[in-house]
Amino acid sequence: MQETILHIDLTTGTARRERRPELFDRFLGGTTLGTELLWQYAPPEVDPLGEQSALIFVTGPFSSVFPVATKTVALFKSPLNGELGETHAGGRLAMALRDAAIDALVITGKSPSPTFLSIENHEVTFSSARTVWGQSALASERILREYAAPDGRKGSVVRIGPAGERLAPLACATVDGGRHFGRLGLGAVMGSKNLKAFLVSGTGGPPIIHRGEHRQVYDAIYDRVVASNDMKKYHDLGTAGNILPLNAIGGLPTRNFSQGFFEGAQALSGEAFAEHYLVQHMACAHCPCGCIHMAALREPFAPFHYRTTKIPYDYELIYALGTLLSLSSPPEVLSLVDVVEKEGWDAMGMGTALAWASEAFVSGVVGLRETEGLPLRFGDGGGYLQAMHRIRKGEGEFFRDLERGVAFCAAKYGGEAFAIHFGGVGAPGYLTGENALLTYLMGVRHSHLDDPGYGTDQKLLGKSLSLEEQVGAAVKDAQWRMVTNSLVTCLFARGIYDEEMVLAGLGALGLSWDGEKLKRMGEEALRRKYAYKIACGADPRRGKIPEKIFSGTTATGPVDRGRMELRRELYARMVGLPEEV
Amino acid sequence: MYACSRTFAGMATTNRAALRVRAYTGVEGAFSLRTCLRCPEPDCAAACPSGALKKVEGGGVRLDKERCLSCGACVQACVIRALQWNADDRRPIPCVHCGTCARYCPNGVLALEEEA
Secondary structure, eight states: OOOEEEEEETTTTEEEEEEOHHHHHHHOSHHHHHHHHHHHHSOTTSOTTSTTOEEEEEOOTTTTTSTTOOOEEEEEEOTTTSSEEEEEEOTTHHHHHHHTTOSEEEEESOOSSOEEEEEETTEEEEEEOTTTTTOOHHHHHHHHHHHHOTTOOOOEEEEOOHHHHTTOTTBOEEETTTEEEOSTTHHHHHHHTTEEEEEEEOSOOOBOSSHHHHHHHHHHHHHHHHHSSTTHHHHTTOGGGGHHHHHHHTOSOBTTTTBSOOTTHHHHSHHHHHHHTEEEEEOOTTOSSOOEEEEEEEEEEETTEEEEEEEEEOHHHHHHHTGGGTOOOHHHHHHHHHHHHHHTBOHHHHHHHHHHHHHHHHTTSSOTTTTTTOOOOTTOHHHHHHHHHHHHHTOSHHHHHHTTOHHHHHHHHSOGGGOOEETTEEOOSOOOOHHHHHHHHHSTTSSTTSSSHHHHHHHHTTSOOOHHHHHHHHHHHHHHHHHHHHHTOOGGGTTTSOHHHHHHHHHHTTOOOOHHHHHHHHHHHHHHHHHHHHHTTOOGGGOOOOTHHHHSOOTTOOOOHHHHHHHHHHHHHHHTOOOOO | OHHHHHHHHOBSSSTTOSSEEEEOSSTTOOEEEEOOOOOSSOHHHHHOTTSOEEEOTTSSEEEOGGGOOOOOHHHHHOTTOOSEEETTTTEEEOOOOOOHHHHTOTTSOOOOOOOO
16 A cells, blocks of 8 residues: 655755555556646746756556566656656666655755765665765766665665756756666756755565465566567567667658668667677566666777776667767767766757757758867767767857757757757657657657557558547557556556556555546546646647658658648547647 | 565565575676575574574575574675575575575576485
8 A cells, every 4th residue: 555755855954754545545656646746846837947846756556566567757847848747767766665665755945065865764864965976877876876885785876967967958867777767857857956866775665465366466467578479579679679670661760850761770770789789688676578788888998908888778779879860880879878878868868959960060050160160960970979078068058058958959049940859858769650740749748658659650551540540549548558657567568557457456456446447547647747738838739840840751651731730639639638728 | 586575575575585686786787696505504504693593404594583583693694695684573584495586587597406
């Protein structure tokens, strides 16, 4: 039974525990409960980087209890686009929160000086982070883990890199090894609170009351994760396995969304990475799949001297820092990923900003005057590395601006037609067609994970569906994802956690839900998020599609303006958005 | 570790497991499995001042909870840090070699083997 919210006020350096069983009864946890807490603690009118803003982290009833329920949901007001900030991360955080009997964590206020928090069970220690301020996201973890637990005992470390300290809207927070609260600028919110990191550990764990029933459901899920094909692809090649299939249908965004075919895709494929660079798989705590892929990059730094770095890779990274920039050399892509990891940036945000900058440079929207002599060219990996170092060091106004994201840069310098963002968020990596674009436009997080749009596009290559069927599938699934994101299961297991499995799991935990009640909760949760967005002045019905998208093509053909508007209207109606005023 | 805690303590955690997967810090880290080796002459049992922890027939050790003084000498004596500690009741968690962890090891890294 979940009920405990731990409130931490950084201004006063105090923490208090609150029991709210009725909230968990009604909203389960994760995204649905988090949205209610967002309304309460970071309402639409707050300054995202002000003392009044809040960071909210929530687990769900399945966290630690069933396999692949590994995610923690974070909610905040986004400093990137000024509206709903939501991002999910795995690692060990959900496990650690449950071990500590913390079901939701609400961090408010602002510390007077750099601080990190050690949360053990319900005890919170506030420590000076002056010595770790300025350290990379990777070094910060090593330092703090050793400081907090010299025996290396488990627990979770959530921290920002220097980007978050600079309040860069593209800053993420990194969770344990290679997991991130990646998008929408959570790292900047931590930085604005002078919060370098928080560590969570606990000595307990949720009791399993109905052991026989639990085991039956547990084993059914476990066996499907491990022994069926539902999740095999995520373990074997990982999401990088998508590079070749997407390229084959013309859906792999290349050179700032100029086309969906990348001539260098073979070299960047999951198969090529596995054969030449993959050295290790890793898993989030309590995930028997293990989708995290680590590459080793061996680079000379002096004659006969080499440094070997392990760097995580997946489809999104290869898209954002590879195909989008026309880079086809894995070492070049991995070098960029390494800087992004250390600095603590959102990789997709940085990739889309650099892609816009490259097109702005080649089209004359910006020139050597703005870039202070550094040409930005598609395919020039060394140039991008230099650009990242300039951003990191704050060298030049143009480079300082790039970490504010593509929307900000286009508004300031021009080139809005080819600024590939939706709702202020650099686009995800699927140029499959109108369904994917509709997801980016209307999805509550402007994420490809909001609904199955890019999957629907790919289905259309084999069969025909009416517009109503296509949009209906998106909305229905977006609503269902509100349920699974409240439990909180990983979206990679979405095929396993269908309604039947979810109800069996809830039943085994003694929680009485039925299909209709879950459905209503999902519908309402989605509307609550849209209401928050609209109250922030971000009505998704008025979001723009970048002009460039209309002049190119996608895996399912050119994008039609009229049809996109129709899709948007249908989506809004099916979700039940309030009438426009 | 989840499987072990779940099965023997009825808790959804890794905190009650009789084995440990030691993970070294950072994405660059490695893993090291620490499971009871069924030592022919167990250091943990030898270190127990009250005779609560004893070697058993067939390998491994068993704990007589009534006699345990919660001194922690056994855990300290296990150099490979395989013997785990229950922080709540302040007693060691000796492995019973049941194989539950192997049942839930997705990659077959853990296996229960009969000794020749």
